[in-house]
C-alpha cells in the first residue's frame with residue numbers, strides 16, 4: 001500500500017516536472033505570458049487614437065527633405081526632440097556624432113546634342129563632385145557594369161568622355177559586390193580623366209516613370225567625379241543610339257558642394273523606463289534622415305512616424321513594460337548607417353544589457369515578415385506572438401539578415417537586429433526619388449505598421465523572460481559567415497571580426 005502511494009506520488013512528481021520542463025520549453029504568447037491586457041490597450045490607442053499620419057504630415061510639410069549634416073537635417077533632429085517630449089517619453093535627448101564630410105546639391109542639367117537634340121533629365125548622386133562651372137560637352141561611351149574588373153583595367157579609354165554604365169552579359173558577382181566595386185570603378189575613371197559618369201546607385205539604371213534616384217555610392221564614401229542618375233527613358237535612348245554605332249554627344253552641368261571638414265549630426269533618443277529592469281533595453285528605431293529630391297515620406301518618414309506613434313500608443317496605454325523601451329530616430333543612415341553605428345559605439349558598455357533593436361525601413365507597405373538578423377534561436381519565441389497578431393495582419397518570421405539599414409550594427413554586436421520587412425511594390429519608384437512624398441503613403445497602412453511596432457516593442461520588453469542577450473563575437477562571426485554575409489560586410493568595411501569564426505569551433 002505504502003509502496004503504491006509512494007509510486008503514485010513519485011509518478012505525479014515526475015509528471016509535474018515533465019509538465020514544467022515542457023512549459024519552460026514551449027514559448028508563450030500574450031494570452032499566457034501576462035502581456036495581453038496591455039497589448040489590447042496599446043492596439044486600441046494605436047489604431048483608434050493614432051497620430052502616425054499626423055506626425056508624417058508634419059515631418060513632410062514642416063521639415064521636408066533632411067539630408068544628414070545640413071541645416072534641414074538639424075531641423076529634423078529638433079522636431080524629433082519636440083515630438084518625443086510632447087509624447088511624454090523620458091530622458092529625451094540628442095546624441096551627437098560626427099560625419100566625415102558634409103554635402104549639398106546644386107544644379108544638375110544635361111542636354112543631348114547629337115544625334116538628336118533634347119533636354120535630358122538627370123540628378124546628381126549624393127557625395128559626388130561637380131563639372132567645371134560652365135559644364136562640359138563630351139562624347140558618351142559605355143562601360144560594362146557586369147565586368148568592372150576589365151573596365152578598371154582599361155580605364156584609359158574613358159579620358160575626356162562621359163561614361164554611361166550599361167550592364168552587358170551576365171553578372172559575375174552579387175549585386176552587393178557590384179555596388180562595392182562601383183566605387184573602385186569611379187575612382188579609376190576619375191583618375192583616367194573621365195568627365196562624368198551616368199549611373200545610379202551601384203551603377204544601376206533608374207526604375208522608370210521618368211524618375212531619377214539619388215543615393216550614396218558606398219559606406220561613408222565620396223567621389224570627386226560627378227556621377228548622375230538619368231531617367232530610365234532618357235538612358236534607354238542613349239543606349240539605343242550607342243548600340244546602333246551612332247556618336248552620342250551630351251552637354252552636362254553638375255554643381256555640388258562639399259564641406260571642408262566633418263559635420264555634426266545627432267540621433268534623437270527617448271525612453272519608457274522599465275518598471276522592473278530599467279537597465280535592460282530594447283531599441284525601437286528608424287532613420288530620420290532622408291535624401292533631398294523630395295520630402296522622404298516613404299524613406300524613412302514612414303518609419304520615423306511609426307516609431308513616434310508606437311511610443312505614443314504605449315505611453316497612452318498607461319502600461320509600463322518590465323524593461324526599458326528606447327526609441328531612437330537615427331541619422332546618417334543614408335550615408336552608411338552612420339548614426340546607428342555611432343549609437344552602438346557610444347553605448348558599447350551598455351550593449352550587454354540590450355535585447356536587440358527593431359527597425360522599419362522598407363517603404364510604405366504593410367509589414368510582411370519579422371527578420372531576426374541571424375538569430376535563428378529566437379524563431380520559436382515569435383511563433384505564438386505572431387499568431388496573436390493574426391487578426392491584425394498575417395506576418396511571417398525568418399532569421400534573415402538585413403545589413404542595408406539600422407539593424408546591421410545590432411546584428412554585428414551579436415544581438416537580434418530585427419527588420420520589419422514590408423510588402424512595398426511602389427517603393428522602387430519612391431525610393432530616393434522626387435516621388436517620395438506624402439501622396440505615396442496610405443494612412444491606414446501606416447497606422448497598422450506603427451501599431452504592430454508598438455505591440456512588438458511592448459511584448460519584447462514586458463515578457464517575463466528576456467528575449468535575447470548578445471552572442472559572443474566568435475559566435476556572431478561564425479553565424480555571419482555561415483549566412484554568406486562575409487564578402488559583403490568586408491567590402492563595405494563593416495567586417496570587424498578578423499579571422500574569428502573562420503574555423504569550425506573545436507568540440508571536446
Ligand SMILES: [Zn+2]
Pocket residue numbers: 287299300333361405
Ligand atoms: Zn531608408
